[in-house]
Every structure is written in structure tokens, then in C-alpha cells.
Amino acid sequence: MVSSTPTLLRHHRPFLAFWLARVCTASAFQMLTVAIGWHLYQLTSSVLDLGLAGLVEFTPRVLFMLHTGHVADRYDRRRIAALCQALQGLVALTLVVCSLSDSVSRNLIFLMAFCLGAARAFEMPTTQALLPNIVPAGLFPRAVAASASAMQMATIVAPAAGGFLYAFGSTWVYGPSVVLYVLAMGLVSTLPAREAASTVGKATLQSLLAGIHFIRSRPDILGAISLDLFAVLLGGATALLPVFARDILLTGPWGLGMLRSAPAVGALVTSFWLARFPIERKVGRTMFAGVAVFGVATIAFGLSTSFWFSLLVLAVLGASDMISMVIRGAFVQLETPDEMRGRVSAVNGLFIGASNQLGEFESGFTAHWFGTVTAVVLGGVGTLVVCGAWIKLFPSLAQRDRMHR
Incomplete structure (x- = not known):
């Protein structure tokens, strides 16, 4: 019988600590995102500033891409x-301190957004490489x-909790x-250390680019990562949800909130299902x-004029994305040697971030031109x-049968 998620948590205490840490960091980041965005808009009343804040937060991922993976492979990932x-x-x-002294400014928020992005740029490949x-x-x-369920x-x-507390x-x-x-x-500090010390030496151009070279040498990994990049880049519709909520589905802010939550609900249900019944065969076809x-x-979703049908297809969208994400995340990590996981995860993280950011730009650009x-x-x-x-x-990726060969 396949073990369930509770069994996984019960028999692997380190994973329980890892999972709870993910819940804490993800919740804190979502709350911060809501508060920072609202705070900035209160200060400037500029929609452009909201976009710039997101761009500032994404910039460190590009600037430090090669270094984040190297750090994750060379040093203690827990630390x-x-x-x-x-x-x-x-x-x-x-x-907190600046809010109490009423000294929060536009430039301070941009600086904090950059620091937040820099920390997350190093955290993402480190935690991905830590799980195996x-x-x-x-x-x-x-x-x-x-982990995805967290x-x-x-x-x-x-986000709802952050908005409620901000009142x-x-x-x-x-x-x-x-x-x-x-x-x-x-x-995170309670997690076990790696069994073997890292063999990665000092940072050189060759070692920093090793993650890119490794991905290029593995067609299945390259195919999976690039498939996610272009699929999300073209298919992402979340940036246009406010337009659908107000002008097409004729709902208010409450409707927009439900539309934004629908993909996450579908993804959450699917993540619980996959934790209980993991996909073990025909993983390529399934992805x-x-x-x-x-x-x-x-x-x-694009053709729908019914609010409830739109919620349903968005939930299906989130569920299908979770299936491909879990398969891709699992076999990429299993096919990557431990000493390379940080650098490969850094490249993967850049692809994910780029697909989300550029996907929003692509949606806005095509909507401007074509409707x-x-x-x-x-x-x-x-x-x-x-x-x-x-x-x-x-x-070979389409015909792949198992996660790990």
C-alpha cells in the first residue's frame, strides 16, 4: 500500500521540520507581499510603482543566478x-520599526524589495537542493x-490573513x-547535515556555469525545464484576472479574490492526492x-462568461500545473548529482521566475493589441x-517511464 502524507511526516521528522519551515517562510512572504504592495500604493498611488517593485524584487535572481547555485553546493545548506x-x-x-516611526518611504520599500529578492534568490535553490x-x-x-502543498x-x-491584519x-x-x-x-537548523562534504571548490567561471552545462547535456532535464518556461510564459492568465473579474465576469473585488485562489485550491488538492498516490510509471506522458x-x-477560461465555470477551470488549471510541476521537480532533482543540485536548481529557479514575470508582460502586451x-x-x-x-x-522525455533511471 502506498504511504500517505501523514505517514511520510510521521516517519521522517526532518521532513516534518522542513515542511513546517516551508509553511512559515511561504506564509510570511505572502503576507509581506500584500502589505508592501498596499503600503507602496498608499504612499504613491502609482500602478507603475507596483510593477517596479516586482521588477526590483526579481532583479537579484538574475544578478546572482550563477552564484546562488554555487553557494548552495559548496556550503552547509541548512545555514x-x-x-x-x-x-x-x-x-x-x-x-516594523519604520512603520512605528512613520518613516516608510518609496525608496525604502524598493530597497527592502531588493533585499527580499536577494534572500529568496539564494533560498530557493538551497531549499530545493536540501530536500533530497x-x-x-x-x-x-x-x-x-x-512540500508543494505547503x-x-x-x-x-x-494573502487573506495579511489583508485582514493590515486593516x-x-x-x-x-x-x-x-x-x-x-x-x-x-x-531549518534542526535538519541533518549532508552526509558528505561538498567537493565544489572556489568559484570560477567554469564552476559557476556548470549548472547550465549540466542541463544542456541532459535532454530530459533541458526539455522539462524549458517546457515549463514556455508553457507558463504563453499560458499564464493571472495578470489579466482583474480585467476578467470587473469587465467580463462582472464581479467585484471579492470575485477577484476567489479567482486568484481557485488555481491554488486545485493545486493544493492535487498535491495532497499525489502525496498519497505518487505517479510512478509513464511520468513523461503524464507530465x-x-x-x-x-x-x-x-x-x-478565456472563453468563459460564467463566474462559477471560470472558477472551475481555474481550479483544473492549477491542478494540471501541479501534476507537471511535481513530476518535473522530482525527476530533475533525482537525476542531478548532489554536488550539482544547487547550481541546477538556481538555473531552474531563474526559468520559473522569468516565465512568471515575462508571462505577465506577454499577457498584458497581447491583451493591449488583440483584446x-x-x-x-x-x-x-x-x-x-x-x-x-x-x-x-x-x-526520450515524452517516453520516460520512471522518475529515476
Whole structure:
């Protein structure tokens, strides 16, 4: 019988600590994102500043891409993760102090956004590379799904909690965020150390580029990572949800909130299912099927004029994305040697970040030229075209039977 998520947590205490740390950091970040965005808009009343804040936060991921993976492979990953969480907690604490003294400014928020982005740029590949060190390979696919559930739970609950607490004042959001980051630091510090010391030497151009070279030398990994990049780049419709909520589905802010939560609800339910019943065979076909359903759901959402049907297809969209994400995340980590996982995760993280950021730009650009509905439908069609093309370009990935060969 397949072990369930509770069994995974019960028999692997390090993973329980890892999972709880993910819940804490993801919740704190979601709350900070809501508070910072609202605080900035209160100060400047500029939509452009909201976009610039997101760009500033994303910039460190590009600037430090090669170094983040090298650091994750060379040094103690527990300490790196704890330091990253400490920096994010310091950002929240700075905002607490400045809010109490009424000295929060536009430039301070941009500076804090950059620091937050820098910490997350190092934290993401470190935590991804840390997970295979604390979970046996046989349970790893289930661990990836259970870990993803922590992110989805935070995505559903934390933004609403942050918005509710902000009604009492910004410090009511920044303060709890500090506490959550401190809890995460304590949990990460209890994780076991790596069994063997890293063999990565000092940073050189060759070692920094090793992650890129490794991905290029593994067609399955390259295919999976690039498939996610282009599928999300073309199929992402979240940036246009406010337009659908107000002008097409004729709902208010409450409707927009439900539309934003729907993909996370579908993803959360699917992550629990995959943790209970992991995909062990025909993983290539299943991953491509998930991407194809993602494209079809995007088209259905673009054509929908029913609020409740839109919620349903968005939930399906989130569920299908979770299937492909869990498969991709599991086999990429299992196929990558431990001494390379940090650098490969750094490249993967850049692809994910780029697809999300550029996907929002692509959606806005095509909506400006062709109209909102047409833009979303074209994005879904583009996802299906990419899916078919990648099956031809990466046949070994499409025919892949198991996570780890």
C-alpha cells in the first residue's frame, strides 16, 4: 500500500521540520507581499510603482543566478537557508520599526524589495537542493508533492490573513512575518547535515556555469525545464484576472479574490492526492498531459462568461500545473548529482521566475493589441503548440517511464 502524507511526516521528522519551515517562510512572504504592495500604493498611488517593485524584487535572481547555485553546493545548506530567512526577517523587522516611526518611504520599500529578492534568490535553490538530503529516494516524489502543498496552503490563506491584519495597521502584518521567519530559522537548523562534504571548490567561471552545462547535456532535464518556461510564459492568465473579474465576469473585488485562489485550491488538492498516490510509471506522458490540460483550461477560461465555470477551470488549471510541476521537480532533482543540485536548481529557479514575470508582460502586451479574451485564448493555444513541439524535440522525455533511471 502506498504511504500517505501523514505517514511520510510521521516517519521522517526532518521532513516534518522542513515542511513546517516551508509553511512559515511561504506564509510570511505572502503576507509581506500584500502589505508592501498596499503600503507602496498608499504612499504613491502609482500602478507603475507596483510593477517596479516586482521588477526590483526579481532583479537579484538574475544578478546572482550563477552564484546562488554555487553557494548552495559548496556550503552547509541548512545555514544558507537559515541566513536567507534571517535576512527576510530583518526586512520585516525594518519595516516594523519604520512603520512605528512613520518613516516608510518609496525608496525604502524598493530597497527592502531588493533585499527580499536577494534572500529568496539564494533560498530557493538551497531549499530545493536540501530536500533530497533528508528524504529517501523512494519517497522523494511524495515529498515533493507534500512540500508543494505547503506553498499552496500559504498561497490560499496568507494573502487573506495579511489583508485582514493590515486593516489594523501595517505593523500587524510586518510583526507576525518576523515571528514566522524566526520559527523557520529554528526549524531549518534542526535538519541533518549532508552526509558528505561538498567537493565544489572556489568559484570560477567554469564552476559557476556548470549548472547550465549540466542541463544542456541532459535532454530530459533541458526539455522539462524549458517546457515549463514556455508553457507558463504563453499560458499564464493571472495578470489579466482583474480585467476578467470587473469587465467580463462582472464581479467585484471579492470575485477577484476567489479567482486568484481557485488555481491554488486545485493545486493544493492535487498535491495532497499525489502525496498519497505518487505517479510512478509513464511520468513523461503524464507530465505532457498535464501541460496539455493546462492549455485547454486556459482556453476555456478565456472563453468563459460564467463566474462559477471560470472558477472551475481555474481550479483544473492549477491542478494540471501541479501534476507537471511535481513530476518535473522530482525527476530533475533525482537525476542531478548532489554536488550539482544547487547550481541546477538556481538555473531552474531563474526559468520559473522569468516565465512568471515575462508571462505577465506577454499577457498584458497581447491583451493591449488583440483584446483580453483573444490574448488568453492565444496563450492557451500557444501552450498546446509548445507541448506538441516538445514531444517531437524531446522524445526520450515524452517516453520516460520512471522518475529515476
